Amino acid sequence: MSNTIAQRVFDFLKNYPPFSLVEPEVLKRVSNRVIVHYVEPKQIIFRQGEEPERFIYVVREGAVQLLRTEEEDRILIDECDEGDVFGIRPLLAQQPYALTAMAVEETLIYAINIEGFEEVLNENPKVSFYLATNFAAGVRNQYSSENKGRIFLDRDMLIDSNFKLVEVQSMETSRAPVTCSPDTKVRSAALTMTDNEVGSIVVVNEMDHPIGILTDRDLRKNIATGKYPLDTKVSAFMSKPVVCISPDMTMADVQISMVRHRIHHLCVTETGKPDSPVQGVISEHDLLVIQGNNPAILLKEIRKCKRPSDLKQIREKAETLLRKYLHQEVAISFISTIMSEINDAIIRRAIRLSEKQMLEEELGEAPVKYCWLGLGSEGREEQLLRTDQDNALVYEDVAEEKADEVKKWFLDFSRRVTRILNQVGFEFCPGDMMASNPAWCLSISEWKEQFSRWILNPNQNSILYSTIFFDFRGIQGDMQMTEMLSAHILHSVSRQTIFLNFLAKHALDNPPPLSFFRNFVVEKSGEHKNEFDIKKRAMMPLTDAARVLVLEAGVSGINNTFKRFEKMAELEPQNADIYTSAADAYEILMRYRALQGLKSGDSGRYFKPGELNKMQRLQLRNCFQPISQLQSLLNLRFQLSVLR
Amino acid sequence: MAWFFNRNRHSDPLPEWESYLQHDFSRKRQKKMHLEETRFVVFDTETTGLNHQTDRILSFGAVGILDGKIDLGNVFEKFLVQDFAPAPESIPIHGILPKSTQWGVTEADALGAFLDYIGNAVLVGHHVGFDLAITNVALKRHGCGKLRNLHLDTRDLALRVEHVLRTRFYRPEDYTLDALCERFELTPSDRHTSSGDAYLTAILLLKFMYRLKTRGVETLSELLRVL
Structure with missing residues (x-):
């Protein structure tokens, strides 16, 4: 040699x-x-x-x-x-x-x-x-x-069976379309529509090809206003030409088509062109009914719910919506915004219901102003699936002699809220990080004191708490309190920078998830032995890094991990590459975890690397690259080799 | 034996020195070269100690890079016979035992071959200053002048790649070869043999050049620019 x-x-x-x-x-x-x-x-x-x-x-x-x-x-x-x-x-x-x-x-x-x-x-x-x-x-x-580009093997299959118009039609609009000839008088067309309880009628020629459509709106505009007499032929003011689609279009195609043509009705024909027989009509209203899980409608329904079990049902519908978004590869930032809106609405509803209960039991209203805080992934607007609940409560300072009484009220209240959330499907937090825990249901001064204590005396516990509590987000109540708390944290951190070094060190506790030979690092023992823990190994390192970076930069009000990275890329153009790829990686990981969770009906946290195909493995591996880059950046910036 | 090792002392330069000088060392011409057409020789020496004036070279390891490629059919690896045993404390580090130096070549032969190998390539090393200094002292011992090549320290490149000089974060221990290999995900399998180190340094150089290229560095003069 x-x-x-x-x-x-x-x-x-x-x-x-x-x-x-x-x-x-x-x-x-x-x-x-x-x-x-x-x-x-x-x-x-x-x-x-x-x-x-x-x-x-x-x-x-x-x-x-x-x-x-x-x-x-x-x-x-x-x-x-x-x-x-x-x-x-x-x-x-x-x-x-x-x-x-x-x-x-x-x-x-x-x-x-x-x-x-x-x-x-x-x-x-x-x-x-x-x-x-x-x-x-x-x-x-x-x-x-x-x-090509297909990450999840079951994707196409799901789109095929669930989202094609064919399925939708057989379910909802299997009736023969209501039609009439162009020579029909308006009056008789309106009678046909009324008899069939439809809001539109398709005008067809002798071969059954659609040549126009007459809707309630046309009747209102042209007849009710007196513009045309009642014996006018429908051909005089029907809408034409008709926008047609073929039966195998997806819901998304239908929506896009409606938006693009600014119309509310589409004609379904055999070939998708006007020169073939009409098969049906699909209206905007049909779409909403069919989907049943349009976010706006879900939010409206949440606000009307009277029982936790109803809330649970709606949350399950939201999961269908989530599944659809994921399979259609909608941007994760959009998905997480929608899902957070829905989660927030559920929490607000749970709060409202609890307040009502307490009034009915003659326990009175909230004695002082308060704010319900979402922590952890809910605080970061990243909770796609129903994982466990992390929350806390802050209320206005009260005179010492009333303190016990006030706290008692809020604890009772929080127990009710968390119980409702549990019924909806948000498991109780195993670490008891919930507003119903006396330690996390405090007045604003007590919270400030607690945060100062963590920042001034960083130790293992306080760092751990910081990683959960510093991602808080006000969900219901007086939002000024959350702003005061954020300001307090930034101020304390700027006076005690060693805290950030500890926080950064914590962010390095989980090394990049690839072993020497580019294999996944799997759990060595316990219930999930030989499974890959995507949360701990891949997502937490990114979340933790993002948190310490924005805290050091003095940025508040951005909780979302990928938005934090986007902000950092803006602040430090020289590291923009690392931050942008970290943000991208985080989105992919969130998507992956959500899909995994929907598939296995759990939190999606653990999976066996062997069950992934090569493309999935490669894609995940590529997500790990930014983790090591970020960790070495933290290592240098916070001089962590000294602390280790 | 002494006469053998002293054969070139204060006498005629090594025969290879003459042909070495024939190369074009024009700074102006060289610096205009694009990085893909520039030959780099990444080298490392193992020595008996850290004093470049009094210590001796025990081995040379060098690899040439042209256009991102390292030809393993043409790497340079020489173990030297020195006329005194290495200081005992350096043995555990590089594993070259006094005995193994017996199958090496003479310092004169090693230096001559090294001159042939490097030509007018850009010399690169991690803390290259020391390796250059001890090589120049050895060359002087054999009647030759100092090396004329352009040279480059991978530690300086690392600082530039990581924008460290502009910040308060520089610490020397983050810029050892070991630390850099860890940070840039290299497998340090052959640490502490001179050719193993030279190879790792070469890969680091390629990684650094790529990163600087994304910032617009294309020619040798841009690469050599002091921060």
């Missing part, structure tokens, strides 16, 4: 086929001539159509995409990571490259000169068998174009 570096290359190659099947002596000779190639993100290693050079490639670190260019489109065929071999088949078959190889991230590849190695590859029966089974044309096409 002529040099130590080649020895390391040999040690690496011998673990991966086809090299693992080759005699060590031959492999050593080959290792000595390897070219280590550092490839930048997006750099091309070889192009489709080029003649192969004398090299086969192995990914040492990083990831390489194999793409096929068809006309304008680049189709992802495969993604290679550590130990994967590529560029071997064209070389052996002596054909031009059928694919383009491009690095996804910073990548180290070993380019292996096959001079004198070719024969070995071809003649060694084990090797040729391996090559035949793994690199024959077509075999590696597991990720064909229809899977």
Whole structure:
């Protein structure tokens, strides 16, 4: 062995086929001539159509995409990571490259000169068998174009069965469409509409093709105003042409079409064009009824709820909405805003119901102003699923002699609210971080004192509490109190900066979730042994980092983790890359966890890495990159090696 | 044996020195070069101690980089025979035992081969100042002048990449080769052999150059620019 570096290359190659099947002596000779190639993100290693050079490639670190260019489109065929071999088949078959190889991230590849190695590859029966089974044309096409960009394998299936108009129609509008001819008099058309209890009538020609539509609105505008007499033919003022859609359009298509044409009715025809027979009409109202889980409607319903069980039902409808948004890949920032609105409305309703109960039991109104605080993920507006509840309560200062009485009222009240929330499906917090706990139901002065204590004497507990309580958000009551508390925290932190170092150190407690060999770090023991804890390993490090960064920057009022990163990117343009990718990663992780939770009917926190397919694994891994970058940034900024 | 090692002392320069001087060392021409066309030689030495005047080189390790590629068929690795045993305290670090120096080459041969290997490449190292200084002292011992190559310290590049000079956060221990390897996710498998260190430093150099390139650094002069 002529040099130590080649020895390391040999040690690496011998673990991966086809090299693992080759005699060590031959492999050593080959290792000595390897070219280590550092490839930048997006750099091309070889192009489709080029003649192969004398090299086969192995990914040492990083990831390489194999793409096929068809006309304008680049189709992802495969993604290679550590130990994967590529560029071997064209070389052996002596054909031009059928694919383009491009690095996804910073990548180290070993380019292996096959001079004198070719024969070995071809003649060694084990090797040729391996090559035949793994690199024959077509075999590696597991990720064909229809899977492109698809992260979750069940996605298309779900959209197919749940969201196509076909299903919707069979359920709601299976009646034959109400139609009339263009010569029909308005009066008789209106009678037909009334008889059939519909708000519109389709005007069709003799072949049943739609040529216009007459709606309640047209009648109001043209007849009720006296503009036309009652015996006018409908063709005189029907709306035309009719906007048509085909039955296999999705709900989203329908909505978009209505918005784009500023109309409220669409005609469903066989082909989606006006020159085919009409099958039905879909109105905006139908859409709302069909969906039943339009957020605006859900919010309205929440405000009318009288019983916790009704609230629970609505929250379950909201979950259907969540599922739909996730599968349609709606931006997670939008999803989390909607879900937080719904959660907040439920909490407000629970508060309202509890207040009423107490009045009915003659326990009186709230003795002083208060504010109900959402903590943790609810505080950060990131609670997509019904995980456990974290909340607290702050009320105005009262005279000492009344303190006990006031606290007693609020504790009673909080117990009622948390019980209702529990009935809705928000589990009680196992750590008892709830407003019903006397420690977390305090007057504003007591809260300030408590926060000061945590900041001035940082220890394990106070840091842990800070990570939950400092993400508070006022949900119901006097919002001024939350502003006062935020100001107090920022002020105290600026006078006691060592606190931030402790908080930053806590953010590093969970190292990046990839092991040395780019495997997922799984739990070593306990109920979830050998499962990956996405919350603890991937999401918390990001949440914790975001929190300490905004606190140091003196930013208040932004609780959401990805919004915090966006803010940091604005404040520190030199680190904008890291922050933006952290924000992106967090969104992907939230989406992933929510989908996982809906699938397994739990919080989505744990899963087995083995159950992921390669694309999912790669996508998650890419999310972990920013974690280590952020952690080294924190390490430097807060000089944490000193504290450790 | 002494006559053997003293053969070049205060006498004629190494034969390789002449051909080394034939290279184009014009600062002006070199600095205009684009990074992809520039050859870098990343090197490291293991020595008997930290005094560049009195200590001796025990091994050279060097790898050449051209356009992001390191050809392992052409790396430089020499173990030297020195006419005195290394200081005992340096043995546990680099693992070169006095005995192993017996199968090495003479200092003159190693230096000559090194001159041939580097040519007019840009010399790179982690804390490269020390390696340059001890090599220059050795060259002087053999009647040669100082190295003419442009040079670059990966520690300085690291500071630039992480914008550290402009902040209050600089601490030397964050910029050791070990610390940088950890931060930039390199596997330090061959630490403390000179070629292993040179290889790791080379990968760091490539990573740093990529990061600086995204900030618009394209030519050698931009890369060498002092902060």
